[in-house]
Amino acid sequence: MLSPEDALTRLDAALAAARAAGADAADALYVGDGSTSISVRLGQLEDIGRAEGEEIGIRVFVGQRSASVSSSDLTAAALQEAAMRAVAMARLAPEDPYAGLAPQDRLARGPLPELDVDDPTDISAAELKQRALECEDAARAIAGITNSEGAGAAAGTVVMALATSTGFRGGKRSTSHSLSASVVAGTGSDMQRDYAWHSARHLADLESAAEIGTRAGQRAVQRLGPIKLPSGPMTVLFDPRVSSSLIGHLVGSITGSAIARGTSFLKDKLGQAILPAGLSLIDDPLRRRGLRSRAFDGEGLPAARTAIIENGVLTNWLMDAASARQLGLAPTGHASRGTSGPPGAGTTNLHLEGGTATPAELMADIKQGILVTELIGMGVNGLTGDYSRGASGYRIENGVVTGPVAEITIAGNLLDMFARLVAANDLAFRHASNAPTLRIDGMMVAGS
Secondary structure: OOOHHHHHHHHHHHHHHHHHHHEEEEEEEEEEEEEEEEEEEOOOOEEEEEEEEEEEEEEEOOOOOEEEEEEEOOOOHHHHHHHHHHHHHHHHHHOOOOOOOOOOOHHHOOOOOOOOOOOOOOOOOHHHHHHHHHHHHHOOOOOOEEEEEEEEEEEEEEEEEEEOOOOOOEEEEEEEEEEEEEEEEOOOOOEEEEEEEEOOOHHHHHHOOOHHHHHHHHHHHOOOOEEEEEEOOEHHHHHHHHHHHHHHHHHHEEHHHHHHHHOOOOOOOOEEEEEOOOOEEEEEOOOOOOOOOEEOOOOEEEOOOOEEOOOEEOOOOOHHHHHHHOOOOOOOOOOOOOOOOOOOOOOOOOEEEEOOEEEEHEEEEEEEEEEEEEOOOEEEEOOOOOOEEEEEEEEEEEEEEEEEEEEEEEEEHHHHOOOOOEEOOOOOOOOOOOOEEEEEEEEEEEOO
């Protein structure tokens, strides 16, 4: 794996080769990664893996025609051949009036912010194994746990660098550490599984093996003896384990490409209230040690904290350069890409803020409802906003969480669900997308 500086040198060579082959403009992306993972089960080593790879993607433009190629051979000769092939492909491609690099005057300039995403701590495979064993042991120590699906520990490094023929050059090295466990509780016809996991940029920020394992075991035992609920309208609370999926559906419907195609249920909602007043959806690529932190986007534009929804109002679409041109707007610095194709648009460190009530206060007046902790399937229509997913979790009776429920379906329409959404104040930054406990009244529940 190359250093960011060496990667940029290779990208400079790739761009020179593209220009020599006849490209009017080009950009090149390097991605190199290496990871070590360990899995154990029932106290024994089950698998050990080491994966490494690196690749350069070259995107060229000949007039309004473009093409992309990628190569895992990073020699000068291979990059020259890849650039020539890309230019030849571009000349045969149809014209695209929106094709092109990001505007040069919008590119990130000067020193890039330091986001502290590179942990120099070196962890061996033996240490990963010990960490996984401790995690599984903690889960299996919970009374009622009868089997294990295993525990895993991993550590990895990624180097990414981007260069454009318009003058942008930037790269970063980032690390990750993760730990998980999944166990089974009960016997016979009443067996339930559950899990816990955590990941962080720095090893020092990772939860202990005992915490993760204990949580996995407790969750599995708490799910024993589930019942089905009668069907009908009901208040649903989404636990933070699953609440971020709701904001994920929202984000997927405000990308520039979805709006340009007219395939989003939010296509006419710019500048309108989507969420209740007081709630804001924030994308923060500059969060220190964030799981998706970055100083620049996939086209070289500077990354910045953005209120996608501010005080309930949808403020902007998420746009790369091409979708912005199609919509007659400016790119927003949300381009995301890989080495084998053009950019799309997406978020980085996403969170929903503004909740004021505690989770207990949120459920205090609920006579009968559900606390959802797991969602199943992907029954979401991005064109209409219709929502229907399998779920499991716990009953809420007279404001108190009681026994587990399973094999239910919750349904509604996302526009109506967002309008009725009430957020708790238990937001925690554990994942790339984070949301607190969320309450939605009047959802349809299909049970027994």
